[in-house]
Amino acid sequence: MDLRTIMIIGGTSGIGLDLARLLLSEGYRVVSVSRKGSIISESELLTAIQADFTLPGSSPDFFDGSLDGFVYCPGTIRLKPFHRLTDEDFLGDFTINVLGGVRAFRWALPALKRGHLPSVVFISTVAVTRGMPFHSSIAAAKGGLEGLTRSLAAELAPDIRVNAVAPSLTDTPLAERLLATPESRKQRADGHPLKRTGQPGDISAMIRFLLGPDSGWITGQIFHVDGGLSVI
Ligand SMILES: NC(=O)c1ccc[n+]([C@@H]2O[C@H](COP(=O)([O-])OP(=O)(O)OC[C@H]3O[C@@H](n4cnc5c(N)ncnc54)[C@H](OP(=O)(O)O)[C@@H]3O)[C@@H](O)[C@H]2O)c1
Incomplete structure (x- = not known):
């Protein structure tokens, strides 16, 4: 069988970058799409494409290969008390977390339909399952993404599997501000x-598990990878 090809929207930082490295090290082909475009490695298994899916009509040139997996990473951590959140904040979070995912997925879908046992993974947050103060905008957007995940899973079965992963606070550039001092790191760690x-x-x-054949009977699920925070 040919090498599996996985498209990562947001393979230049944080979780997406780690995933790109992991997949490349295992011999997958990776297509990384982000605003910066280029990343990490000189690997001939890597293709980098530049695009910003928050902009309407911003689809890059048609991707005419086939895809066996698709992962959408762009997202936000906008934490504010409800009374300080504006319409623009809510719309901004919805645009990057949900609409951007819709646009990117629409763009990738023809290539996924040509793929072998294709699998799609979105990234939600623990704050959808567990109510947390100051998270109303991001929780509303990611709740939409979880609904999108289940709807697409229903609509595209049995040909394409669609799941989501819901992390808690993870040490990436996006979360830098929340983990800026040793005290804040310890306090947030102790909360898990x-x-x-x-x-x-x-x-x-x-995510790698959900992309591969070992998860072949799993679709429409939200996986909590959160140090136990969502349920304990
Ligand atoms: N880190 C956490 O604590 C945490 C917790 C819960 C959930 N999450 C979720 O996990 C996901 C990944 O987070 P992360 O911490 O890995 O974030 P990150 O380090 O900021 O990485 C985000 C990636 O998305 C790309 N990106 C951002 N905006 C884009 C756009 N408009 N169009 C195309 N690409 C775009 C970025 O690349 P460019 O800059 O090149 O565009 C980057 O590669 C997010 O959805 C986030 O909400 C994170």
């Missing part, structure tokens, strides 16, 4: 039943 915050590898390992 497993007494640490996430590493990108905790999340990318689950």
Whole structure:
């Protein structure tokens, strides 16, 4: 069988970058799409494409290969008390977390339909399952993404599987501000039943599982990779 080809929207930082490295090291082909375009490695298994899916009509040139997997990573951590959140904040979070995912997925779908046992993974957040103060905008957007995940899973079965991973706080550039001092790191780690915050590898390992054949009977699910925070 040919090498599997996985498209990562947002393979230049954080969880997406860790996933790109993991997949390349295992011999997958990776197509990374982001605003910066280029990344990490000189690998001949890597193709980089530049695009910003928050802009209407911004689809890059038609991708005419076939895809066996698709992962959408762009997202936000906009934490504010409800009374300070504006319409623009809510719309901004919806645009990058949901509409951007819709646009990117629409663009990739013809190539996924040509793929072998294709699998799609979106990234949600623990704050959808567990109510948290100051998270109303991001929780509303990611709740939409979880609904999108289940709807697409129903509509595209049995040909394409669609799942999501819902992390808690993970040590990436996006979360830098929340983990800026040793005190804040310790406090946030202690808030998790497993007494640490996430590493990108905790999340990318689950995504990799969902992309591969060992998860072949799983679709429409939201996987909580959160040190136990969502349920304990
Ligand atoms: N880190 C956490 O604590 C945490 C917790 C819960 C959920 N999550 C979710 O996990 C996902 C990944 O987060 P992360 O922490 O890995 O973020 P990150 O380090 O900021 O990486 C985000 C990636 O998305 C790309 N990107 C951002 N905006 C884009 C756009 N408009 N169009 C195309 N690409 C875009 C970025 O590349 P360019 O800059 O090149 O565009 C980058 O590669 C997000 O959906 C986030 O909400 C994260």
